[in-house]
Amino acid sequence: MTSTPGPGRLRQNAIYRAGVLGRAPDVPTDADELERRARRAMSRRAWAYVAGGAGGGATMRHNRAAFERWRIVPRMLHGVTTRDLTTTVAGTPLRAPLLLAPVGAGALVTPGSDVRIAEGAAAAGVPYIFSSQGCDPMERTAASMGDTPFWHQLYWSTDERLVDSMIGRAEDCGARALVVTLDTTLLGWRPQDLNLGSLPFAQGLGIAQYTSDPRFMEIVRERMTAPAGRPQVTLGALRTLWSMARNHPGGTAANLRSKEPRAAVETFLDIYSNPGLSWRHVETLRRRTKLPILLKGILHPDDAKTAVAAGVDGIIVSNHGGRQVDHTVAALDALVAVRDAVGPDPTVLFDSGIRSGADVFVALALGADACLLGRPHIYGLAIAGADGVRQVAENIVAELDLTMALTGVPDVAAITRSLLREHAR
Numbered sequence: 001m002t003s004t005p006g007p008g009r010l011r012q013n014a015i016y017r018a019g020v021l022g023r024a025p026d027v028p029t030d031a032d033e034l035e036r037r038a039r040r041a042m043s044r045r046a047w048a049y050v051a052g053g054a055g056g057g058a059t060m061r062h063n064r065a066a067f068e069r070w071r072i073v074p075r076m077l078h079g080v081t082t083r084d085l086t087t088t089v090a091g092t093p094l095r096a097p098l099l100l101a102p103v104g105a106g107a108l109v110t111p112g113s114d115v116r117i118a119e120g121a122a123a124a125g126v127p128y129i130f131s132s133q134g135c136d137p138m139e140r141t142a143a144s145m146g147d148t149p150f151w152h153q154l155y156w157s158t159d160e161r162l163v164d165s166m167i168g169r170a171e172d173c174g175a176r177a178l179v180v181t182l183d184t185t186l187l188g189w190r191p192q193d194l195n196l197g198s199l200p201f202a203q204g205l206g207i208a209q210y211t212s213d214p215r216f217m218e219i220v221r222e223r224m225t226a227p228a229g230r231p232q233v234t235l236g237a238l239r240t241l242w243s244m245a246r247n248h249p250g251g252t253a254a255n256l257r258s259k260e261p262r263a264a265v266e267t268f269l270d271i272y273s274n275p276g277l278s279w280r281h282v283e284t285l286r287r288r289t290k291l292p293i294l295l296k297g298i299l300h301p302d303d304a305k306t307a308v309a310a311g312v313d314g315i316i317v318s319n320h321g322g323r324q325v326d327h328t329v330a331a332l333d334a335l336v337a338v339r340d341a342v343g344p345d346p347t348v349l350f351d352s353g354i355r356s357g358a359d360v361f362v363a364l365a366l367g368a369d370a371c372l373l374g375r376p377h378i379y380g381l382a383i384a385g386a387d388g389v390r391q392v393a394e395n396i397v398a399e400l401d402l403t404m405a406l407t408g409v410p411d412v413a414a415i416t417r418s419l420l421r422e423h424a425r
Contacts, residue, residue, distance in 0.1 A: 035051070046108035059327060098373060181297055221263075298315045315349070339367030
């Protein structure tokens with residue numbers, strides 16, 4: 001039987017051939033060095049926001065410890081020479097069971113962050129879930145995706161007309177699904193940001209989906225008619241006003257003379273997320289959009305069963321990468337409980353803690369239909385821009401393919417729990 005090189009062999013060959021010419025990859029292929037290099041490339045504020053977690057970081061540690069408990073058991077003499085990594089999730093065809101997760105305020109890392117992530121995702125053929133807290137309007141980001149599908153994340157605002165406007169824009173620019181994030185109705189306690197007094201949204205970063213939205217700007221202009229207090233004049237305040245002006249649509253000079261950028265930031269902080277979000281809100285979505293609906297942030301099996309009963313198209317098991325509640329259950333442990341609760345049929349995706357292709361393999365074996373990749377693609381962005389995103393995504397897919405090859409797995413459906421053993425610690 002003739003073996004066709006899969007993405008693993010192709011990626012290895014590209015790296016080793018470049019090595020013959022004395023060229024090492026500019027983006028590290030292992031998670032630890034990738035993180036170290038990214039930290040050196042980022043500002044303190046950017047690193048705190050991207051790499052930081054809730055409280056003392058216990059949830060982030062739990063996420064990784066859960067992966068450490070599972071062992072892959074390869075099979076030998078299987079005769080498998082080709083692998084099929086393709087799958088379909090919520091009606092979206094995937095070249096591999098991987099999507100780039102939404103990460104807000106990427107302009108802390110590099111200007112034009114969302115467009116650059118989209119370019120890298122498209123080059124790797126990996127779908128990207130646009131962040132509600134993105135730094136480029138979704139329409140501009142969509143134009144960089146080419147034929148690669150993308151989804152859109154929705155943070156549920158306290159203004160229902162704004163919710164409808166965001167959904168309509170996502171539909172109009174070609175999003176293939178809507179991801180409703182449930183676990184960020186308030187910001188968690190994040191000491192790394194708090195210790196720097198750094199909230200990117202208060203600087204006008206991460207609100208481009210809003211300042212490009214007609215309903216949001218209608219609210220801003222209504223607020224501008226109310227008298228506004230004079231800000232205290234400090235060097236930090238002047239830097240903040242400059243950041244607001246630079247990140248608001250239009251010219252920086254004109255924005256410095258306008259009340260609009262400050263009003264937009266204050267409006268966003270007031271209404272961007274709804275602390276009263278409930279199942280009643282989710283039940284309204286079917287009449288508000290034709291897009292497939294996925295709920296992100298599910299951890300409890302009963303919530304998973306309620307979501308399935310509500311008729312959503314998918315569940316994303318996630319603890320927000322450990323950024324919202326400290327000492328939360330590991331997302332991988334929650335995945336096992338959720339899949340056992342809902343059975344084999346509902347679509348279940350996994351997010352939080354993925355650092356390698358082998359991690360993706362473990363999550364798939366434990367019941368995920370596909371995985372979301374968060375911090376690592378931002379680390380690639382910090383190191384090498386759009387091409388860094390591409391390299392990180394391709395490395396994850398390559399390692400998944402090689403893990404399947406060396407384990408004797410011909411396709412994604414064959415990655416099952418029978419290939420794992422749990423190791424008690």
